[in-house]
Amino acid sequence: MLLEEIPSLDLNEFNSGDPVRKAQFVQDLGNAFNTIGFVAVKGHGLSDDFTKKLYQEVEQFFQSPDSLKQAYEIPGIAGQRGYVGKGKETAKGFKVPDLKEFYHVGQKHQEDGDSVWSEYPENVFPKEYPDFEAYTVGAYQTLENAGKMLLRAIALYLELPEDYFEDKVKNGNSILRAIHYFPIPNPDTLPVGAVRAAAHGDINLITLLMGASAEGLEVLRMDGKWIPITALPDQVVVNVGDMLDRLTNHHLKSTIHRVVNPPREKMGTSRYSIPFFMHPRSEMDLTCLESCVSTDNPKIYTDMSAGEFLTERLIELGLKK
Numbered sequence: 001m002l003l004e005e006i007p008s009l010d011l012n013e014f015n016s017g018d019p020v021r022k023a024q025f026v027q028d029l030g031n032a033f034n035t036i037g038f039v040a041v042k043g044h045g046l047s048d049d050f051t052k053k054l055y056q057e058v059e060q061f062f063q064s065p066d067s068l069k070q071a072y073e074i075p076g077i078a079g080q081r082g083y084v085g086k087g088k089e090t091a092k093g094f095k096v097p098d099l100k101e102f103y104h105v106g107q108k109h110q111e112d113g114d115s116v117w118s119e120y121p122e123n124v125f126p127k128e129y130p131d132f133e134a135y136t137v138g139a140y141q142t143l144e145n146a147g148k149m150l151l152r153a154i155a156l157y158l159e160l161p162e163d164y165f166e167d168k169v170k171n172g173n174s175i176l177r178a179i180h181y182f183p184i185p186n187p188d189t190l191p192v193g194a195v196r197a198a199a200h201g202d203i204n205l206i207t208l209l210m211g212a213s214a215e216g217l218e219v220l221r222m223d224g225k226w227i228p229i230t231a232l233p234d235q236v237v238v239n240v241g242d243m244l245d246r247l248t249n250h251h252l253k254s255t256i257h258r259v260v261n262p263p264r265e266k267m268g269t270s271r272y273s274i275p276f277f278m279h280p281r282s283e284m285d286l287t288c289l290e291s292c293v294s295t296d297n298p299k300i301y302t303d304m305s306a307g308e309f310l311t312e313r314l315i316e317l318g319l320k321k
């Protein structure tokens with residue numbers, strides 16, 4: 001079945017306490033991830049007011065002079081925390097960097113004795129904008145919770161125990177990425193093929209994207225047609241990443257997507273979006289689940305841990321040497 005738009009779901013159905021509604025959510029989510037790979041989800045826990053303030057913080061930061069932003073660019077950590085400047089990330093397989101700059105916030109370190117903390121760089125926050133930390137960390141935690149619920153639904157769809165992903169994503173290596181697609185005052189100066197975000201699949205397990213209500217995001221349908229995404233302001237767009245695709249032997253599909261440049265008369269405007277890339281701990285084994293492999297459906301990926309796969313991809317993106 002080829003869809004003209006991505007399905008819409010409400011996470012409150014999964015948490016309704018009604019087994020029939022919960023099971024329906026699981027089937028709807030699984031069917032979407034098995035076909036187009038994307039859904040729009042409401043009931044994620046972020047209020048309109050919070051989201052508005054978060055975007056204000058993010059816009060203020062990106063509207064600052066480059067010298068202020070560059071003070072939060074940290075060498076030696078493959079752009080995994082803080083500011084990553086213009087021209088630094090090139091989608092896998094492309095030669096021209098994306099027309100974007102972004103800011104990464106990771107897991108907030110805790111004093112719980114978990115050995116994982118030594119693997120993650122500490123967060124940095126712009127001291128010029130004292131509320132930036134509270135809003136980005138708040139969004140991180142809310143989206144991480146929503147992501148955990150979605151992974152419970154995915155586990156049930158895959159006929160695994162509902163808590164299958166729980167220990168794998170505990171203190172996981174997820175990243176909140178606030179993106180600014182900057183204005184291009186003179187489009188004639190752009191290198192050939194330069195776009196806001198070239199076609200790519202996400203690396204992680206699942207992505208929860210805030211801000212797809214602004215035009216530009218498109219997903220590649222199985223028949224090769226690009227479908228524009230039109231999410232409502234109260235929805236986050238959720239998609240399968242390459243790690244979940246690998247784990248399920250492409251039963252759940254990491255769908256290629258891109259952000260196209262606006263029409264010429266709008267090239268002088270900014271676009272903002274905030275994806276949350278839900279990663280497991282680096283030791284998670286991404287070997288295909290046995291239930292997803294059969295003689296008709298042979299295994300298509302080599303065995304790898306999440307950490308090994310992430311390293312491979314950061315090198316391909318030009319973020320890691």
Ligand SMILES: O=C(O)CCC(=O)C(=O)O
Pocket residue numbers: 177179197202209211212217257258259272273274275
């Ligand atoms: O900005 C968007 O709407 C999508 C961003 C995206 O796909 C990504 O950063 O992986």
Ligand SMILES: [Fe+2]
Pocket residue numbers: 200201202257
């Ligand atoms: Fe993406």
